[in-house]
Amino acid sequence: MGSIIDAREKLVSSLERFRYIKSNNVKKAFLTVDRSNFVPESLKNEAYLDTPLPIGWGQTISAPSMIAIMLEVSELSKGLKILEIGTGSGYNAALLAELCGEENVISIERIPEVFTFGKENLERARYKVRIILGDGTKGYEEEAPYDRIIVTAAAPQIPNSWKSQIKEKGMIIAPVGTERYYQELLVLRKKDGNFETKKHGGCVFVPLVGENGWKE
Numbered sequence: 518m519g520s521i522i523d524a525r526e527k528l529v530s531s532l533e534r535f536r537y538i539k540s541n542n543v544k545k546a547f548l549t550v551d552r553s554n555f556v557p558e559s560l561k562n563e564a565y566l567d568t569p570l571p572i573g574w575g576q577t578i579s580a581p582s583m584i585a586i587m588l589e590v591s592e593l594s595k596g597l598k599i600l601e602i603g604t605g606s607g608y609n610a611a612l613l614a615e616l617c618g619e620e621n622v623i624s625i626e627r628i629p630e631v632f633t634f635g636k637e638n639l640e641r642a643r644y645k646v647r648i649i650l651g652d653g654t655k656g657y658e659e660e661a662p663y664d665r666i667i668v669t670a671a672a673p674q675i676p677n678s679w680k681s682q683i684k685e686k687g688m689i690i691a692p693v694g695t696e697r698y699y700q701e702l703l704v705l706r707k708k709d710g711n712f713e714t715k716k717h718g719g720c721v722f723v724p725l726v727g728e729n730g731w732k733e
């Protein structure tokens with residue numbers, strides 16, 4: 518147990534040194550959530566490497582540095598209502614629960630087996646985040662509007678459904694670009710009903726598949 522905590526602290530120090538983690542609240546969340554609870558049994562020893570890991574069904578848990586970049590640009594605080602698109606392992610949903618409160622986080626996943634994997638990981642780690650099985654390219658109208666929509670799969674563009682489900686002054690954070698090889702992390706902020714877009718560098722995510730995303 519001690520060694521897992523040591524490994525986590527070492528990773529967080531390195532993420533801080535390289536300025537992926539910049540704020541105390543993101544640091545605290547990374548120190549609290551045990552990434553080894555969210556990777557397959559056979560990869561537990563690799564949980565604290567700064568690398569994406571396979572979680573099965575062709576999907577991945579993102580690299581901690583990539584997650585830290587996304588959480589930092591999202592400007593998160595307690596009470597913000599969050600829609601995460603792409604639950605995957607549930608790790609990012611757990612970090613979001615630490616940052617915004619578990620009652621404020623909804624996460625949507627399209628692959629039934631991954632949905633179950635993520636849901637069980639979150640339950641085991643005792644996070645009461647709401648997980649929905651469905652197509653996140655349509656957002657999740659039932660709980661809209663959101664302060665943040667955080668997308669953890671590569672989108673071809675930003676669908677209108679996300680734009681209409683965001684509150685005024687809210688933000689959409691999403692990797693947008695090609696299906697497999699390269700995307701740019703975009704942050705769209707809603708101001709007087711319009712969106713200001715900022716680019717935050719290159720990234721590589723698995724494709725966002727669905728009605729307003731890539732085709733199967």
Ligand code: SAM
Nearest residue numbers: 603605606608609626627653669670725726727
């Ligand atoms: N946030 C995850 C974590 O912490 O492990 C990592 C997500 S993984 C990089 C991307 C996930 O997005 C995959 O599990 C994939 O099945 C899911 N996905 C792809 N298209 C989707 C869609 N239209 N709606 C919801 N989830 C989708």
